[in-house]
Amino acid sequence: MKKPVYKLIEETIKKRIENGTLKNGDMIESENELTEVYNVSRMTVRLALNNLVNEGYLYKHKGKGTFVNYTKLEKRLDNITGFTEQMNQSDMTASSKILSIEVIKATELISKKLLIDSEEEVYKVERIRYGDNIPICYEIVYLPKTIFPSVEEKIFAGSFYEYVEKNIAKITYCTQKIEARQAGENYAKYLEIDAEMPLLYVSVVSNLDNGRPFEYTRCFYRGDQYCLIRRALR
Amino acid sequence: MKKPVYKLIEETIKKRIENGTLKNGDMIESENELTEVYNVSRMTVRLALNNLVNEGYLYKHKGKGTFVNYTKLEKRLDNITGFTEQMNQSDMTASSKILSIEVIKATELISKKLLIDSEEEVYKVERIRYGDNIPICYEIVYLPKTIFPSVEEKIFAGSFYEYVEKNIAKITYCTQKIEARQAGENYAKYLEIDAEMPLLYVSVVSNLDNGRPFEYTRCFYRGDQYCLIRRALR
DNA sequence: TAGTGGTCTAGACCACGGA
DNA sequence: CCGTGGTCTAGACCACTAG
Numbered sequence: 001m002k003k004p005v006y007k008l009i010e011e012t013i014k015k016r017i018e019n020g021t022l023k024n025g026d027m028i029e030s031e032n033e034l035t036e037v038y039n040v041s042r043m044t045v046r047l048a049l050n051n052l053v054n055e056g057y058l059y060k061h062k063g064k065g066t067f068v069n070y071t072k073l074e075k076r077l078d079n080i081t082g083f084t085e086q087m088n089q090s091d092m093t094a095s096s097k098i099l100s101i102e103v104i105k106a107t108e109l110i111s112k113k114l115l116i117d118s119e120e121e122v123y124k125v126e127r128i129r130y131g132d133n134i135p136i137c138y139e140i141v142y143l144p145k146t147i148f149p150s151v152e153e154k155i156f157a158g159s160f161y162e163y164v165e166k167n168i169a170k171i172t173y174c175t176q177k178i179e180a181r182q183a184g185e186n187y188a189k190y191l192e193i194d195a196e197m198p199l200l201y202v203s204v205v206s207n208l209d210n211g212r213p214f215e216y217t218r219c220f221y222r223g224d225q226y227c228l229i230r231r232a233l234r
Numbered sequence: 235m236k237k238p239v240y241k242l243i244e245e246t247i248k249k250r251i252e253n254g255t256l257k258n259g260d261m262i263e264s265e266n267e268l269t270e271v272y273n274v275s276r277m278t279v280r281l282a283l284n285n286l287v288n289e290g291y292l293y294k295h296k297g298k299g300t301f302v303n304y305t306k307l308e309k310r311l312d313n314i315t316g317f318t319e320q321m322n323q324s325d326m327t328a329s330s331k332i333l334s335i336e337v338i339k340a341t342e343l344i345s346k347k348l349l350i351d352s353e354e355e356v357y358k359v360e361r362i363r364y365g366d367n368i369p370i371c372y373e374i375v376y377l378p379k380t381i382f383p384s385v386e387e388k389i390f391a392g393s394f395y396e397y398v399e400k401n402i403a404k405i406t407y408c409t410q411k412i413e414a415r416q417a418g419e420n421y422a423k424y425l426e427i428d429a430e431m432p433l434l435y436v437s438v439v440s441n442l443d444n445g446r447p448f449e450y451t452r453c454f455y456r457g458d459q460y461c462l463i464r465r466a467l468r
Numbered sequence: 469t470a471g472t473g474g475t476c477t478a479g480a481c482c483a484c485g486g487a
Numbered sequence: 488c489c490g491t492g493g494t495c496t497a498g499a500c501c502a503c504t505a506g
Binding site for chain 3: 062063
């Protein structure tokens, strides 16, 4: 279970950027220098650097060098943000109550979303999410057992996305489908509202850096308590 | 000025996916097979494949193979798309009925959104938008008179965004706020639904390449007829 | 066990940018 | 000119998945 060399190189450079040793616009060591520093081949260095370019930490300029591209405040505007991260940004306290964790066989829909075989086992987690103790979201999460061998409550204690990036792999993108729906009896009960109230229904599939979906989640947000902000580029 | 080999490999595979030769879930040739087909080294093949993984066309499964991840409808929707463009993508016919065009003085809210002085004159356009003749959206558009000296119906005949890019300037980004709301008497009438039905309310501010907002629009979409698809990057 | 993708090496030549 | 990143080769061993 040891980490590949290029991951280590990625992490040390990322640290130098995040703790301010490398500032925005700084030129970092050339690829040839890094091969000597880490005593690896140039392709390994390039793999590490290109990953950091894709993550937005660096940019390259042929003939000149590789430079730091890091402006803390502009980061993560158009990006995936989990509920917890979003609540923190609005100075609210996020919490959640897990209703159930169980292993089920993937239905047709779930297997299609997660790109796995139908009948393959997945974890199904139901929970209610609160902002400042007001129920805001009822959520059903499906996680493939091949990626999450075991799922415990503590995974969901903090930011789930941060947990995944620390312990599984980098998250690259997610696809969301957003609809407006009526709550209906069932969800109304969970969210403590009337059955006719509108909900924001968001279906999410999130993907790792190898392109594999690791999460299919159905979220039902209270229309009176939650909105999505989205920045789209032309 | 000749293209690198890995780009060519990328493009041929992308074409096979986009023209339907390769379908969603299909396994493509293994990396070793591709090295022989294109007569290149494996690293070159891997570069091409990994780029396609990052673009969301493929996903890899260690020990199994590389698979197609492509669902036509979900493509390119991370970007700004106007209603017309979106309808065309789903093979529906977009049309609209203009209810009114008038010049008003900007309210506090409007001036804040469009970054203009309060009391400055703006065009206010109300219209209903149809997909295959079903009313889908009631929309109020505010356009600053300084950017649009005169506003006529024909501006809205085709894609408004295309009109702007042809005649005004390039559009760079837009910010959307998405909520779920109950229709209420007024909007229900326009959209031919019941007053308790849920709507997707989207407030949009779009900006030109000089950073100036040129449009503030409030859209009320029928929850039963419309959804937003969004692709977000981490 | 055979085949897949994941990691890595030790070279090579090229195109670009700056002095 | 020299140093930079961009492309590419021809191998190698490993870890995972399936039969």
